[in-house]
Amino acid sequence: MRSENRQPTAGGMRDAGPVHEDPDRCYRAVRSRDARFDGRFVTAVRTTGIYCRPSCPAQTPKRENVLFFPHAAGAAAAGFRACKRCRPDAAPGSREWDVRGDLAARALRGIQSGVVDTEGVPGLARRLAVSERHLHRILVAEIGVGPLRLARTRRAQTARMLVEHTDLPLSTVAFSAGFASIRQFNDVMAAEFGCPPGQLRRRPAGTVSGEATGTLTLRLPMRLPFAAGPLFGFLGARAVPGVEERTENGLRRVVDQGVVEIEPAAAEDAAYVVARIDVDDVRRVASLVARCRRLLDLDADPVAVDEALRADPMLRAAVGAVPGIRVPGAVDGFELAVRAILGQQVSVAAARTLAGRLVERCGKPLTVSRGSLTHAFPDAAAVADADLDGLGLTGGRMRTLHALARAVADDGLVIDPIADRDDVRRRLLALPGVGPWTADYVAMRALGDPDAFPGTDLVIARALGAGGATRAERWRPWRAYAAMHLWNRSKGTL
16 A cells, blocks of 8 residues: 555564554455545555555555554554555544453543643543553553653654644744654654655635634545434534534534534535634644534544444434434533533423523623624633522522533542443432433533433434333443434434
């Protein structure tokens, strides 16, 4: 699978770290150029020193010349460089890690979210309640490399995205992506991509000036099929006044103090979503991109999900009518939990109204209003101390919101994809006014659990009928997607 003229010898490569568990299956995918496997593993070719996507259009290498790695960082650590033709570094991530809730999966989600860049490996280890040594050992055993190498690959990928899509000076790109020095930036980019960063620059797609502020226009890759209509319809129907608004084709919303507009590509067969990020500091771009990807579930494996759900006659027609359905995520776990509480036993429109009032009362105003977008959603500290009288909330609902906010602000409850899902569920259910529906809904959207299933939801319970719990077991580990199909089929709301 050669994509460059340069052909380093195999002597510079080392067979480090674990390869994919089923190499014969991997090679069959490579031989057939099966795009369904892009992002699930990378193919490293000993004779060229390059690693590729399974679907790379270049000549298929001989079986004895290839290794398979579950993550690009493992291939990079073994001395291989990313293919310039198929761009394996730009492939969507693997949803298999989201299916898992173990330490390695949580650590990988944390690294992809930028925790190591902002808090270092000690910070990630503290979040996971383990030692740095144990964290390193687990990741090496599962992926083949430790957290620093994984974070390095993530920084390189962020830098390449900024190099290709903006006209920012390379020095600004280096520090924005998290590199400590220009020299480190140049060395890592050369090692990861086989050339100096300047050679990666193409005609910029954004409108960013030479400063570290402005509007970035980025393409966020995904797998097809992509059911854009139900996804953006779901999010648009729940857009919180002041924080979000439905656009003609997508969604525009405030994230922290920046504004992000996301919409599907113009061509239906384009495997990306367009994100326009109005940001005051490009050092936050990687975090914003990660949040957008979670919000739109862009790392989903729709073919695998659809195949599994289509096997049940109950869902076969729904999957056929809406292939590639996504589970809407969240840009902030606390925000999603608040909105779930506000949505208990009321209509979508009523929940939007209540959320808008809460934002107006407790949200932080934007430095400069952007049309109808005026506030950032309030954080836990703001809600914990807020007077919620006069918003139209019942006394019980106010007590629930205050309890949630204090648990997050004061008691260390973390609601994000890095968190221990069982622990979050247990702590949520311990709060007054939080039942199984709310906990499952939060797990489904804020924790990114593809198997979370709000089975007590009225629409879902009616659709399943007697023996529904047993039937839902057939849909593991994709029960969240089954819930989306049931809601979409009945036009149910939550």
